[in-house]
Amino acid sequence: MEDTQSTRRRWLGLTAALGAGVTACKRSGPEQAEETGPRLLGKPVSAYGERSPYETDTRALPNTRTPEAASSRTPLQDSCGILTPSSLHYERHHAGVPNIDPARHRLLLHGLVDRPLIFTVDEIRRMPSVSHIHFLECSGNSGGEWGPKTGRDASQSCGLASCSVWTGVPLSSLLHEAGVQKDAKWLICEGADACKMQRSLPLDKAMQDTLVAWGQNGEALRPEQGYPLRLVVPGWEGNISVKWLRRIKVTGQPYMVRDETSHYTDLMPDGTARIFTFVMDAKSLITFPSGGQRLNGPGSYEVTGLAWSGRGRIERVEVSTDLGRSWQNANLQEPRLPMAFTRFRFPWKWDGSAAVLQSRCTDESGYVQPSKEELIAVRGLNSQFHYNGIKPWKVMPDGSVTNADA
């Protein structure tokens, strides 16, 4: 509970400076609250709950003629805590969401194994399982940030990232059961969508922490997230966490499939291409105040956002409110978990003048999130994937917030 204590002290330290917030409350006078609240019985208990009709957040949809091979974006600007509601988890499909009957679905494990195996979904669900909180991020997330026309809000800039509790069986358990042969080095993992999406996964990562997941946020996987079975490859680009998982073939080499050759590679300035760039580097994003939001006048605010790294825990998030001249440590919400969103919070007194807010994270490997300029200096401008530069938001004197780098 250290963070609670610390937040409380910071807030109290700001009391004298309180502007638009609580001071305004005082002017309202205590009698006003007497008017609220219904006088009639409300709705009875129900079998399955829905959100309030006053809450209308949705995933941002693309303008496309092929919505089956497209993505939708999590409204991170409205997020709280570190988990994404399953209904708002980002989507990226290559052939739409298949309608799979779990009673008929099978997972085949074959190739360089002593005992090829087929598992029913019920069999997977009954095996020893674990539950871990992990982010997933499309490696194409923030692809628009490379150029001059950057995302105007948190969703457009960075909404192909979400975080869930995944429950499933360690893939290592299935591999041990099948008996991996000595020449095995890769797994070819295939989905049951119409395009039979495939990716090559190194055996080492499969044995280390990869899950065959069947649960998400306390219930079954959602259809858009791979129901009834998917891979969860912690910290790696989302595409390799193959959804609707139907087949794993153990091989001696990768298959150089479409989605690791025509897609999901990074063209470098010297004309070579990076391939199998699996790990998602450390990244952070301020979600409030962020593009499209508005501050209600000068005063005290809590700047908040999310940070994550494919290499483990987030160790530090710094916030700058002065165009990067100075940086101060933000508070990090505990527990900080490896390869999971970490929520950061930072007290800020806004004096009403134009300001640029930025966040910069450092992970437990010591990697520091680069600026856009630093990233481009190394990677050039031919890359589409793996953008993790610092995202600035500009607060205007009228309280509006825009993408400062546009």
Place this chain on the structure above:
Amino acid sequence: MEDTQSTRRRWLGLTAALGAGVTACKRSGPEQAEETGPRLLGKPVSAYGERSPYETDTRALPNTRTPEAASSRTPLQDSCGILTPSSLHYERHHAGVPNIDPARHRLLLHGLVDRPLIFTVDEIRRMPSVSHIHFLECSGNSGGEWGPKTGRDASQSCGLASCSVWTGVPLSSLLHEAGVQKDAKWLICEGADACKMQRSLPLDKAMQDTLVAWGQNGEALRPEQGYPLRLVVPGWEGNISVKWLRRIKVTGQPYMVRDETSHYTDLMPDGTARIFTFVMDAKSLITFPSGGQRLNGPGSYEVTGLAWSGRGRIERVEVSTDLGRSWQNANLQEPRLPMAFTRFRFPWKWDGSAAVLQSRCTDESGYVQPSKEELIAVRGLNSQFHYNGIKPWKVMPDGSVTNADA
């Protein structure tokens, strides 16, 4: 990740004994998986996701003529991990679920304070916040277990308990802002439902860790959970986490309101009544295999369940499969968080004969969950609330599972 390693080793140790599960897979032959998976494009990306039509879990509804003053139960037998999906969080209402417009809702803080304050929902949402995982449990949960006719499944036995990530403002921040006067000792907290549900909350607990929550599992509170504002009083009986929070009056004494006099007290064998028995004692429940489920023949199974305590972290869960003659430690899923569900898992080889499965937890204060007999010896049989006895499930030779103590 210690638990992953440990689970893997245990599972491998069981390979030779595998019964109904994976052995059956082998007989299927690898060609069978080729049949699965659609050949047509699936559904396009969408704005807001829903669960699979094949998933049909619901809250168990009561048989009552007053469903506005009733409860519905979380299907814990189908839970995974430690979080409850918001749509399946248990309900307990005293006057139904009010339909509240957050733009019109206010929270009044008055009484023994220097500055009475009114907060809008937007003001609360913009204050420094924290996010914590906590269980909520109705103190009437498992009330049916006192007698001879106990709950036939996990939901009927124990389904008035759920666990969420709550995001909100420490109540201490609001109290400091208002300036609590020196005679203050209690808070009278009132909801905006039609009955204006009230409870008296000691000031110490309010200052320690109580939240005015507006977020649940990454989105706004659900209407059944108090939208747009509720108290979350960690580890204490659910009724005091007042929903649809509209008013907090700071006082020198409790108000002895209806729901802490006619309800939520415990009549003891000597005729006296316990009152203000806030803390929920440590409790655990096996969710698989549990009543109403069925084992598919002898073999290896993972027994799993949930444990929690209002006094902090769960330190240990033991499982007995032999009518309580011997107990062995279960594996606990990390991170174990204070006053949150903890998932436990235990490998079991079922030989096909009748067996009784029980779990017993110990929290960080050293408190050990009692047997039903131990609980009744102290509390007698006039109590309705605060039942936390060990729950046995009986596995029959045909694989069916029933409430062993019925």
